Amino acid sequence: MPTQFASPYRTHTCGELRATDAGKPAQLSGWVNRRRDQGGLIFLDLRDRHGITQVVIDRTDAPAAHEAASKVRGEFVVTVAGQVAKRLEGTENKRLPTGEVELQGTDLTILNEAKTPPFYVNDPEAQIDETLRLKYRYLDIRREPMARRLLLRSQLVHAIRDAHHKAGFIEIETPNLIKATPEGARDFLVPSRLQPGNVYALPQSPQQLKQLLMVAGVDRYFQIARCFRDEDLRGDRQPEFTQLDLEMSFVDEAAVMDFVESMIIEVSRSVMPERPLQTVPFPRLTYAEAMDRYGTDKPDLRFGMEIVNLAAALTGPDGKPASGFRVFDDNLAAGGVVKSIAAPGMAGATRREIDELVESAKRLGAGGLAHLAVEETGTVKGPIAKFLGDDGAERLTAAAGATPGDLVLIVADTAKVANEVLGKLRLEIGTKLGLADDNVLAYEWITRFPMYEWDAENERWHATHNPFSGVLPEDEPLLVTASGDPYRPSPKDPAGKARAMQYDVVLNGWELGGGSVRIWRRDLLEKSLALQGHSAEAMHEKFGALLDAFDYGAPPHGGIAFGIDRWAALFSKQSNIREVMAFPKTQTGNDLMLEAPSEPEPEQLAELGLKFVGRRGSVAGPAGDGAAGTVENLA
């Protein structure tokens, strides 16, 4: 009978008593969820994270307990001893797992009183201002929805650890006080007291450290790692967040992806057994395919509505554009594309709905948005139908894959713009029509990303994912510049066409994780870093440890990193990762509960050899002069 939670304060939790326990003595402790005072009879719903159990206290049977119970209010912490009893016929509560029984309390002690809480702790449905939830996070977590999500997150992390240990991974912690890396996001800096004038940086990820662990022969490493990035916040971005970070030695892309996919499947089935995996094994799309068919590198595959290229349906037998509609023909002749999506069941869209779509398309960068409705009879209607002719219009909607009832939306523009606009419209319409089943888990791989994007401002190539990603073997000859000197990159370099051994995991349209097989040869890494604008001296200054390590025998290696917060949010059907973090920050980086960030003590600054040359008020303090919060070093 005693559970793992049994203690001097309780024999059971508030979620476990059942009819079979009737007649047994029991003691429960918890928070008062609700009190119903019937006069001579007081009912208390006692709550802990395991559930709710009804306690009944009878004035004639237990006068002292009744007296104490009459003083009890919501959120008081109490302990009640008594006997478990089956409820009277007809008074069972089917909505509670414990609803067949009640604890007939004979002794009640108030362990702690509670002020009236600032919001309804006992109402899981209540809409509460997020400021209040964050300020009183300990009360918010007491509520069922947050408690459930944090439990789910714990189960997720547990399952991840299990899967990795089983597969021979070693969990290794890497430091949080490391060296600033100029790559990627802005670093959080931590001034050093022992060495005034110098700073540590908090890791944006353990990337270099895990590669060094591979050189160290660890072979298979993983970590549930806290990462820090000093960038502006979003619903899916916090300044500190948690990654599943892993790296493997003596692997190619397939080996990493195979393990990761099996790990994801195992974790998903164990943590979310009731959520079906849409496709197993996971679909694999190249970056180029994903952009072509979905207009994004993280397509939501829970619904179709793919982007279709209409060129073939618009050209005549001579291969020249001949649709009859100038906008299409001219754009095709100029090397552009004409692409479409078919919105199911939207043929009857009102003028207003269509105007809104056109408006969206223009806002997203398209010159315009043409549309054709395929009526139930098969007749094609729309403002551009008269240019295309009956035949042309039907050929076009057939090519678009439209069936009766569909609305075909067409963009004529460059491939880049057309894909992007239609991709976003696809998402907007899919959301509006509820095409995505929110119960399904649709994982997919996106592979073969371009190695680099041209950074016009800094005249260099910029790694699309991570500066250490390896190039596909067949593209290795492309890692050269037009000038022949890797230290003089230009936008015309063949390197712009090189593809990386890079793979992303996408879940329901969210980028869950990304990784690559790394460059593991010093000469190749130096070449790639040169293309990325680093001089020989600079790369040694910034990545010296890794480059040096490669001189001592680096194995081929690769890995991946996952956003644990996003994974937990998707499992919880939440669109905001704050909902799966115990103590998140606001969009302006404030912790409303602890009131951080705050002003340091002058002595602390002095010890660090720092002084503020301008400041804004802290959360608690008054607004300052608004000058930038720059720091001057006194060392």
Place this chain on the structure above:
RNA sequence: GGACCCGUGGUGUAGCGGCCCAACAUGCCAGCCUGUCACGCUGGAGAUCGCCGGUUCGAAUCCGGUCGGGUCCGCCA
């Protein structure tokens, strides 16, 4: 750095130029009630409408600024 939205008793909302020193629900307090479970009934307290300034005879309501929160772009894997 920019755009947009929100801010009214403890909580969630209504009111959007005079009918409002503000309404409704819930919560809170007191009393009554021995089978309730969102218990019920009776009574009561509680907000000068985020803050500052302006327009107006008159501002919760209109305008400007500011603070706080959110969504998005830039930024960021």
